[in-house]
Amino acid sequence: MALAYHREIDRNTSFAIWKIEESADELLAQLQLKEHELSYLDTLISGKRNMHWLSTRVLLRRMMDTDNYIDCKVDSSGKPYLSNFPHHISLSHSYDYAAVMVSKSKAVGIDIELVKDKIERIAHKFLSKEELDFIQDKNRIDQLYVAWCAKEAIYKLHGKKNISFLGHIKLEPFEYEGSGSFDAMLNTGTRHSKFKVHYEKFDGYMIGFVADDNEE
Structure with a gap:
């Protein structure tokens, strides 16, 4: 497993991207999994889904830089959390x-997506008319992926079900520049928050990430 990219956001927050090059057995050998985790692995279809689960846990272990067991669980909404850190x-x-993002002080969200033309077909399902209006013809596919990754990152940070990309997350107009940041709003009716979303393109993939600075 090769570290492809690492970025520190602040003294407490960073993310890393790893290229998956090992076999499932090689990844498994780097983890300290309990019986319930091994049982869950058995329910996953072998192949990419299995490799993705293993690789994010291996990368998490590297970022935590600990020899102790890392108890990574998911809550009722599917949001991962650490019960012993x-x-x-x-x-x-x-x-x-x-991709894994870690912070000692604030909620975070990250998304990585391979850039493909097919996003054009579903853009209207996650972007409002006002948001679609600021998507430019130049770099259109890349900008659509920034929008998707931004909303997915905010969704993951919030970590609750029944959040609509189209209805609850609004992006402020931005121009695509390969990397950058822009404002976005989350309005669920019970929560109204403003976020600064960041994005970068890396090796044909788009990365969107966000941290809840209100929690510091």
């Missing part, structure tokens, strides 16, 4: 890459 985490994966 105080850190906030977010996990993502796409094809040959795994």
Whole structure:
């Protein structure tokens, strides 16, 4: 497993991207899994889904830099959390890459996606008319992926079900520049928050990430 990219956001927050090059057995050998985790692995279809689960846990172990067992669980909404460490985490994966974001002080969200033209067909399902209006013809596919990754990152940070990309998360207009940041709003009726979303393109993939600065 090769570290492809690492970025520190602040003294307490960082994320890393790893290229998945090992076999499932090689990844498994780097983990300290309990019986319930091994049982869950058995329910996953072998192949990418199995490799993605293993690779995000291996990368998490590297980022935590500990020899202790890491109890990574998911809550009732499917949000991953650590029961024996105080850190906030977010996990993502796409094809040959795994992504993990970790913070000691704030909720975080990260998404990585392989850029493909097919996103054009579903853009209207996750972007409002106002948001579609600021998507430019130049770099259109890349900008659509930034929008998707931004909303997915906020969704993961919030960590609750029944959140609509189209109805609850609004992006402020931005121009695509390969990497950058822009404002976004989450309005669920019970929560109204503003976030600064960041994005970068890496090796044909789009990365979107966000941290809840209100929690510091």
